[in-house]
Amino acid sequence: KAAEGEVLQLGSQAEYKGKKAAIAAALGHEVNNADTNLEENILEAEIGETGLVLSHYPKTHLKRWHAVPPVKPIGGSPGEMGKQVNIPIEQEKVMLDKFQENQFNLMASDMISLNRSLPDVRLEKCKVKKYPDLLPTTSIVIVFHNEAWTTLIRTIWSTINRSPRPLLKEIILVDDASEKEHLGKKLEDYIKTLPVPTRLFRTENRSGLIRARLLGAKHVRGDVITFLDAHCECTEGWLEPLLARIVEDRTTVVCPIIDVISDTTFEYIQASDITWGGFNWKLNFRWYRVPEREMKRREGDRTAPLRTPTMAGGLFAIDKEYFYKIGSYDEGMDIWGGENLEMSFRVWQCGGRLEIIPCSHVGHVFRDKSPYSFPGGVQNIVLHNAARVAEVWMDEWGEFYYAMTPGALNVPVGDVSERKALRERLKCKSFRWYLENIYPESQMPLDYYYLGEIRNAETSNCLDTNGGKSGQPVGMGYCHGMGGNQVFAYTKRHQIMSDDNCLDAAHPRGPIKLIRCHGMRGNQDWTYDAQTRTIKHTNTGMCLDKPEEADVWKPVLRPCSRARSQQWLMQTEFKW
C-alpha cells in the first residue's frame, strides 16, 4: 500500500486506462475523484487523506499560483468600477458616427482606461472557494477582424491584470486580415511592451473566426487553451475556477458566465446565473432558463458547475490535447457562426462535458449587428455553417433545421466526410442520446408524430406563424409548401410547436397564441385525431376551427362538431 502524500506516475501504464478499480486495487486505496473521466489517460495518482486522486496532468506541468489583488479604480476616470459612460449631448453626433464602425460606442470605449477597475460580481461563496495550489498554464487566444484599438487592448490588459502570472503562459493574437492601420505596426510595437509574452499571427486572407482560432491554437504552448473574443473584460478570479475544473477532468470544456458590457455605455452588467445555452430550430444559439432538474442535480449550489447543453462560443477554456483529440474545429466553416453548436454537440456526443463555471465571470460587448463584411453574403455563410452542424451531428433532427430554414437547401454544404469520419472514429453517441440525456428540455422535441404544414380541409389554408414572436396570435395563410413559418411539429407531449413556441389557448373565446413552450401541458395541450382530423384543445374541450369572417386570418376555438372547417390535414408535400 502506497503512503499518503506519495505521487505515482502512471503515464505509460496503458492497462490502467478506464479501469478505476484496477488502479485502486494496485495501489491499495479508494479512488476519491469520482468525476474524472477514466477513458482518458491518467498520468498520475496521488494518495490523499481519503484516497487516491487521479490526474490527467503530470505534476511537473502544474504551477504554483497566488490570487491577484483587485485592480484599483483610478479617481476621476470614466467607467471605473464598470460604471456607465455618458457622452455629452453636444458630442452625440460624432458618437453616433463612430458607433457605425464597430457597432458599439467607440467614443465611450476610448474614454475608459485600458486598465479600468470592475466590480467583483462573484457570489460570496466563490470568493472563499479553495482551488488546488497547483494548476496548469494557459495560453489566451484572441482572434479579431478590424477590432477597435481600445476594446482589444483592454481585453489584453484585463487578462494580464486579473490572471495569476504563473498560470498565464502567453497571449496569442490572431489578426484575421484586418484593414485598420492601428492593427498593423502599431500593434506589433505595442505588444512588445507588455509584461506577458504576446505573439501576433496574421491570416493571409480573410479566414473567418474558426480558421483564425485554429491558427492561433497551433502556436499554443500552455497546457490549456483559453479563447476570448477581442472585446472582453475579465473580472477578479475569473481564471482559477476554469483551470481547476479542467484539472479535475480534462475532458471538461468550461465557460465563464458571460456578463454584458453595454454596447452603448460600456457599463458592466452582471448576467443571470440561471440561464444556460440552448438552440432553436434555425440553429441559432439562445439563452434559456436553467430547468429545475439541473438545479436539483447541483443540490441548489449556485456555485457548482452548470452542465450546459450548448455554449455561446466565444469564451471558453479547453485542455490543449483534448481540443485536438475531440476534433478541434470544422475547417469547412467560414467567417462566423455555427462552430459553437458544432463544438457543443461534439463534446457531449463524444464523451466530454460542457459546463458553465459560475464563479468565473467575463464581460463581453454584445452587439445588435455585425460590424464587418461577410464575403459571399451573411445568409449563405451562416446557413452553410449551420447545415454542416445538422449534417454531421444531428441525425434526423436535422430535418427541423431544413424545414424551418428552407433557404439552407440552396446553399452547398460542402464536403463533410471528414467530420463524419471523426464522429465514427470517436464512437460518438447519437443526437437522440444527446436530447434524452443532456437536453430533454430542448426546443427540438425528442418524440413527435409529425413535422410539416397543417392544412385546413375546408379553406385549404395553412397555419402560419407569420414570423410572430412569443405572445402573438397564430395566423393562417395560403399554403406555400416552403416550410418556414408554416412548419409545425405535433409532439408526443401533445404540443403543436413552431420553433420554441407552442400553440397556446388561455380562454375558449380568446386568441390562439404562440407562447414559449413550457412542456407542462396546461394551455398548450392538444390532441389530433387522425380519424376525424380534429385538433382538440384539452383544457377547454374545444376544437381548432377556421377563422371567423371578421378576422379571416386567425384560427379560433369552437365547440367540436363534424364541420369540415374543423378538419386539419397533417401531411406535407414540401415543394423542395
Ligand code: UD2
Ligand atoms: C458569438 C461568440 C463568438 C462566436 C460567434 C459564432 C460569444 C461572446 N461570442 O458571437 O465568439 O462563437 O458567436 O461564430 O460567445 N472574427 C474574426 N474573423 C471573422 C469574423 C470574426 O476574427 O471573419 C472575430 C471577431 O473580431 C471577434 C470574434 O471573432 O473577436 C467573434 O466575433 P463576434 O464578436 O462578431 O461574434 P459574437 O460575439 O457576435
Ligand code: MN
Ligand atoms: Mn463578440
